[in-house]
Amino acid sequence: MARKGLYKRGNVWWLMFADLSGKIIRKTSGTSDYREAETMLIAEQKAVREGKLTDTVKIKNHTFYELKDKYLTWMTGRHKSADSKEYRMNQMASHFGDLPLRRFSTMIVEQYQTDLTNRGLKPGSVNKNISILKAMIKKAVDWELVEEDTLKRVRKVKNYKESNQRLRFLSVEEAQGLVSVCDEHLKPIVVTALHTGCRRGEILKLTWEQVDLNHGFITLTDTKNGDGRELPIDGTLRETLNKLPRRFVETDGKKELVHYLFHDPDTLKPYASVKRSFGTALKQAGITGFRFHDLRHTFASQLIMSGVDLTTVKELLGHKDIKMTLRYAHLAPAHKTKAVNILDSLFNPSPNCTPETNFTITSQSIEKESACVS
Numbered sequence: 001m002a003r004k005g006l007y008k009r010g011n012v013w014w015l016m017f018a019d020l021s022g023k024i025i026r027k028t029s030g031t032s033d034y035r036e037a038e039t040m041l042i043a044e045q046k047a048v049r050e051g052k053l054t055d056t057v058k059i060k061n062h063t064f065y066e067l068k069d070k071y072l073t074w075m076t077g078r079h080k081s082a083d084s085k086e087y088r089m090n091q092m093a094s095h096f097g098d099l100p101l102r103r104f105s106t107m108i109v110e111q112y113q114t115d116l117t118n119r120g121l122k123p124g125s126v127n128k129n130i131s132i133l134k135a136m137i138k139k140a141v142d143w144e145l146v147e148e149d150t151l152k153r154v155r156k157v158k159n160y161k162e163s164n165q166r167l168r169f170l171s172v173e174e175a176q177g178l179v180s181v182c183d184e185h186l187k188p189i190v191v192t193a194l195h196t197g198c199r200r201g202e203i204l205k206l207t208w209e210q211v212d213l214n215h216g217f218i219t220l221t222d223t224k225n226g227d228g229r230e231l232p233i234d235g236t237l238r239e240t241l242n243k244l245p246r247r248f249v250e251t252d253g254k255k256e257l258v259h260y261l262f263h264d265p266d267t268l269k270p271y272a273s274v275k276r277s278f279g280t281a282l283k284q285a286g287i288t289g290f291r292f293h294d295l296r297h298t299f300a301s302q303l304i305m306s307g308v309d310l311t312t313v314k315e316l317l318g319h320k321d322i323k324m325t326l327r328y329a330h331l332a333p334a335h336k337t338k339a340v341n342i343l344d345s346l347f348n349p350s351p352n353c354t355p356e357t358n359f360t361i362t363s364q365s366i367e368k369e370s371a372c373v374s
Helices: 034-049 064-075 082-096 106-118 123-142 148-155 172-181 187-196 200-204 235-242 275-285 294-305 310-317 322-331 333-347
Strands: 006-009 012-018 024-028 217-220 229-232 248-251 254-257 355-361 366-372
Touching (some): 006 034, 123 148, 172 275, 187 235, 229 310, 294 310, 294 322
Antiparallel strands (some): 012 024
16 A cells, blocks of 8 residues: 555656645656655655755646647547547637636636537537546646646536437338438448448448458447447348449559448548538438437337347447447337236236237337237
């Protein structure tokens, strides 16, 4: 157990002690050796008692702009969502500007929360900004750009309560209507989303190396949660992928297949976004209040309503926690009815009738039919 007044930050031991006025002083020992750090702490404490306090580490005034640039450099290659975080950080920079880091307080961050809310951002989006800000300040402490007291003040800011009730998905007819009006480049992307439940980024980055049409599987490696997963290819998706044009480029006299399934024909790079063409398709299909990510909800919701169990849907979506998948549970009320009917048959068996529950899937809903098997 470490001596009181010694704590680790990364691999380096830090000293914490009080001066004669009671002010807490923190300074790095500059070493990962515990005994050496302990000796330094004892020396500092002795100097305080003798009125010979040694010079403490003085941190210069660093601004939010400085931290943003350093954090962006550090984040690149480490965070999968670096692009979206950079966008939010640039928004923060326009708000905080050259504000010195040690000026950050609970009140300033709470005022920032209020400002974001007044601009129309939803609680979930506000919370993401605050979480990124807290992570940045924590790194600033690690990098000795600001004192730890600043981090303590920022961490006192509480997140807004979020409502995760939004679950927008398409009916079978709506999905078919949407696909029918999609532009030529967009249609296979939307079909892939509807038949795999993949996220937009996972789809746009798909390469031919990940697609095994012979065995009927797509292998995902670069996923949001870091875990890979395999997705079966159904008949509609197989037909769609088979129709995709294979383009070749010549390199050093050799023809090579363009890796990406969905790419700009001019640059041969993956589409950066399909927001505009997807928005146009939604208007033509008469669909409102819908996002590309809701295609993933449509995939999961239609599976649940068709009687697929939650565990299977969880695996297909790549959720690490079943809690994420439980948001679709209310779409399968018939399964609860089936469960209690089975229990009823156990307690009150009938010699001539065995309760069963058959499910007929229609484009509108699930119709339950009860039958007796003699």
